[in-house]
Amino acid sequence: xxxxxxxxxxxxxxxxxxxxxxxxxxxxxxxxxxxxxxxxxxxxxxxxxxxxxxxxxxxxxxxxxxxxxxxxxxxxxxxxxxxxxxxxxxxxxxxxxxxxxxxxxxxxxxxxxxxxxxxxxxxxxxxxxxxxxxxxxxxxxxxxxxxxxxxxxxxxxxxxxxxxxxxxxxxxxxxxxxxxxxxxxxxxxxxxxxxxxxxxxxxxxxxxxxxxxxxxxxxxxxxxxxxxxxxxxxxxxxxxxxxxxxxxxxxxxxxxxxxxxxxxxxxxxxxxxxxxxxxxxxxxxxxxxxxxxxxxxxxxxxx
Amino acid sequence: xxxxxxxxxxxxxxxxxxxxxxxxxxxxxxxxxxxxxxxxxxxxxxxxxxxxxxxxxxxxxxxxxxxxxxxxxxxxxxxxxxxxxxxxxxxxxxxxxxxxxxxxxxxxxxxxxxxxxxxxxxxxxxxxxxxxxxxxxxxxxxxxxxxxxxxxxxxxxxxxxxxxxxxxxxxxxxxxxxxxxxxxxxxxxxxxxxxxxxxxxxxxxxxxxxxxxxxxxxxxxxxxxxxxxxxxxxxxxxxxxxxxxxxxxxxxxxxxxxxxxxxxxxxxxxxxxxxxxxxxxxxxxxxxxxxxxxxxxxxxxxxxxxxxxxxxxxxxxxxxxxxxxxxxxxxxxxxxxxxxxxxxxxxxxxxxxxxxxxxxxxxxxxxxxxxxxxxxxxxxxxxxxxxxxxxxxxxxxxxxxx
Numbered sequence: 202x203x204x205x206x207x208x209x210x211x212x213x214x215x216x217x218x219x220x221x222x223x224x225x226x227x228x229x230x231x232x233x234x235x236x237x238x239x240x241x242x243x244x245x246x247x248x249x250x251x252x253x254x255x256x257x258x259x260x261x262x263x264x265x266x267x268x269x270x271x272x273x274x275x276x277x278x279x280x281x282x283x284x285x286x287x288x289x290x291x292x293x294x295x296x297x298x299x300x301x302x303x304x305x306x307x308x309x310x311x312x313x314x315x316x317x318x319x320x321x322x323x324x325x326x327x328x329x330x331x332x333x334x335x336x337x338x339x340x341x342x343x344x345x346x347x348x349x350x351x352x353x354x355x356x357x358x359x360x361x362x363x364x365x366x367x368x369x370x371x372x373x374x375x376x377x378x379x380x381x382x383x384x385x386x387x388x389x390x391x392x393x394x395x396x397x398x399x400x401x402x403x404x405x406x407x408x409x410x411x412x413x414x415x416x417x418x419x420x421x422x423x424x425x426x427x428x429x430x431x432x433x434x435x436x437x438x439x440x441x442x443x444x445x446x447x448x449x450x451x452x453x454x455x456x457x458x459x460x461x462x463x464x465x466x467x468x469x470x471x472x473x474x475x476x477x478x479x480x481x482x483x484x485x486x487x488x489x490x491x492x493x494x495x496x497x498x499x500x501x502x503x504x
Numbered sequence: 505x506x507x508x509x510x511x512x513x514x515x516x517x518x519x520x521x522x523x524x525x526x527x528x529x530x531x532x533x534x535x536x537x538x539x540x541x542x543x544x545x546x547x548x549x550x551x552x553x554x555x556x557x558x559x560x561x562x563x564x565x566x567x568x569x570x571x572x573x574x575x576x577x578x579x580x581x582x583x584x585x586x587x588x589x590x591x592x593x594x595x596x597x598x599x600x601x602x603x604x605x606x607x608x609x610x611x612x613x614x615x616x617x618x619x620x621x622x623x624x625x626x627x628x629x630x631x632x633x634x635x636x637x638x639x640x641x642x643x644x645x646x647x648x649x650x651x652x653x654x655x656x657x658x659x660x661x662x663x664x665x666x667x668x669x670x671x672x673x674x675x676x677x678x679x680x681x682x683x684x685x686x687x688x689x690x691x692x693x694x695x696x697x698x699x700x701x702x703x704x705x706x707x708x709x710x711x712x713x714x715x716x717x718x719x720x721x722x723x724x725x726x727x728x729x730x731x732x733x734x735x736x737x738x739x740x741x742x743x744x745x746x747x748x749x750x751x752x753x754x755x756x757x758x759x760x761x762x763x764x765x766x767x768x769x770x771x772x773x774x775x776x777x778x779x780x781x782x783x784x785x786x787x788x789x790x791x792x793x794x795x796x797x798x799x800x801x802x803x804x805x806x807x808x809x810x811x812x813x814x815x816x817x818x819x820x821x822x823x824x825x826x827x828x829x830x831x832x833x834x835x836x837x838x839x840x841x842x843x844x845x846x847x848x849x850x851x852x853x854x855x856x857x858x859x860x861x862x863x864x865x866x867x868x869x870x871x872x873x874x875x876x877x878x879x880x881x882x883x884x885x886x887x888x889x890x891x892x893x894x895x896x897x898x899x900x901x902x903x904x905x906x
Contacts, residue, residue, distance in 0.1 A: 237634030250580060325509045329533070379777045399627070400699070407518050409853045410511070473699050475627025477850045478533065480702055 212287025214280045221431035222246040231467045258420035268321035272425035275314030276309045279432045293366040300360045311429050315414045322417035330413020333478050334404035340485035341394040347493035348384035352444045354500040367448040376445045380499035385445045387489035391439045399470030402476050440463040517848035533848040550827050557822040562659050570579040570654045574610045575807035577659035579814040581755035582803025584661045594791045599663040608772040613642040614808035614869040615765045624701050625857045641679050663790035689768045704759040708843040708855030718839040721832045722810020727764045728756035734806035746778045833861050
């Protein structure tokens with residue numbers, strides 16, 4: 202019962218949805234200011250979501266059942282991450298029974314859900330989007346794993362996030378070492394691809410394939426995908442902060458660090474055009490992989 | 505192994521604001537063929553203009569396109585003045601300068617508009633918003649001089665409708681000065697950005713030979729090294745007397761097309777400045793042409809997208825007997841057939857946009873079969889139709905003997 206409350210209200214679904222949607226608003230507002238626009242009011246994302254809930258759900262004739270199920274798959278897994286990570290941040294010593302590897306997999310599920318849903322819709326543009334998303338996963342997962350391995354090595358093989366936080370409380374944040382810094386840079390690129398913003402807004406490229414993966418979605422399923430995206434915008438940077446900047450996780454510092462990382466992501470997004478998928482693949486397998494690989498070697502050497 | 509699927513771009517698509525239809529045949533991400541289907545936006549302007557009198561037509565033709573809304577009336581006026589004995593012989597000195605200023609202002613606003621849209625199409629929305637922000641003062645200049653942001657209604661046969669007031673000139677100069685840093689900014693942002701280079705370099709290439717074969721015009725041709733510019737080759741207005749360069753690039757890829765357009769902004773600003781300097785302080789701006797004699801005339805103007813051509817046939821009445829428009833996008837859009845094939849879908853979208861297509865200009869003829877609502881004419885049918893029409897014109901107009 203207690204766990205259900207954790208999952209549904211705090212720090213799970215309800216809390217993280219609100220924070221996620223507010224983070225989306227920060228994204229939109231900062232973007233707007235950068236582009237000499239005014240930007241929406243703070244409640245815009247909530248109203249958008251409510252509006253979508255009231256819309257008719259249109260299902261393509263040839264779509265399969267997975268078309269309607271996959272949004273929930275993504276949402277459930279990302280809320281699970283929010284709950285687990287939120288608990289650990291509040292009580293690092295209370296081992297919640299989830300470790301780094303579980304989080305890592307759960308964070309990939311929303312992208313997989315998008316691919317499943319898009320493929321089930323049988324739209325040619327959606328299939329292009331799905332194939333792009335799949336290639337993008339292939340591209341960024343390798344450097345992302347390497348960057349996380351650095352953290353594991355630095356905290357002497359701990360894969361419980363609680364232990365990683367404890368280690369950082371004693372020895373200082375992982376970021377402030379050569380290997381930590383290099384892997385942090387690699388991780389920043391990876392999370393942008395995970396969030397699908399700016400440079401890596403490839404699967405949804407609205408001017409090319411009209412929101413590719415999401416093209417057939419409407420109403421409630423679309424709202425759920427949007428919500429999943431908002432939650433990802435909240436939890437993925439948080440995940441990176443816990444791993445690399447986990448020394449002081451009191452609410453004020455955490456918020457400051459989170460906003461800083463968010464603004465970095467937004468700035469990246471607004472100062473770069475979108476890459477082509479082959480360029481993204483080449484980029485990830487060269488620079489971030491090289492950085493993270495070098496960081497692994499350095500971390501083994503103790504730097 | 506791989507199979508072809510059709511990725512539709514259009515008739516309604518976020519890529520283009522206007523209705524058009526590109527069918528991309530793709531294998532995976534690679535575009536192997538492309539079908540260009542136009543004709544969703546036909547408004548019968550040529551026919552319409554044959555039922556207006558000569559002074560009404562400029563208002564009609566400037567509505568062919570909201571972006572080139574001075575090129576079309578200018579080309580039309582040149583065509584009529586060609587019948588009358590040439591622009592330079594009829595139009596008063598001051599009006600020539602005003603015409604050139606308006607024409608070049610339009611080029612600035614059109615190129616900035618394209619720059620913004622190109623940024624949008626490669627997912628760089630900041631460039632989009634910034635380019636359009638700096639385009640706004642140009643539209644304000646238009647409003648100051650002509651009273652309108654678009655569809656300026658400036659051109660009339662034998663002159664212009666409104667004068668540029670002396671008290672406006674310092675402000676115009678100041679606004680141009682303020683525009684220069686913005687152009688510098690865009691030049692820096694495009695030329696030095698490694699990601700933009702990655703996206704645009706060697707993409708959608710149109711070689712010199714292809715450019716010649718497909719008869720492209722304007723910046724699209726100049727980016728491929730084809731040295732054409734109507735302002736120099738067949739001078740109109742006062743461009744002959746001013747000091748400016750034709751911008752040429754060699755590569756023919758989208759990067760060169762962008763560079764050509766950005767560098768042309770500098771030339772346009774320079775042309776306007778020189779015109780403002782040399783423009784006579786006072787004088788008439790209208791030759792008050794009364795009658796249009798019998799005859800044929802052509803007018804050519806370098807629109808922002810390339811050569812805009814108007815043909816006028818007059819039979820001595822107050823209406824044109826035949827009005828033919830050939831707009832630049834009609835020539836340029838076809839070249840997508842070579843430049844977009846072979847790239848990926850991502851490349852294709854920016855390649856389609858790189859010729860700065862303007863479908864309003866492109867739509868000339870579409871015949872719809874009323875029974876099954878399908879287009880029934882192919883290119884050859886259209887040629888035959890126009891030949892029949894020419895024959896009819898030789899005999900006389902609407903039963904009136906010649």
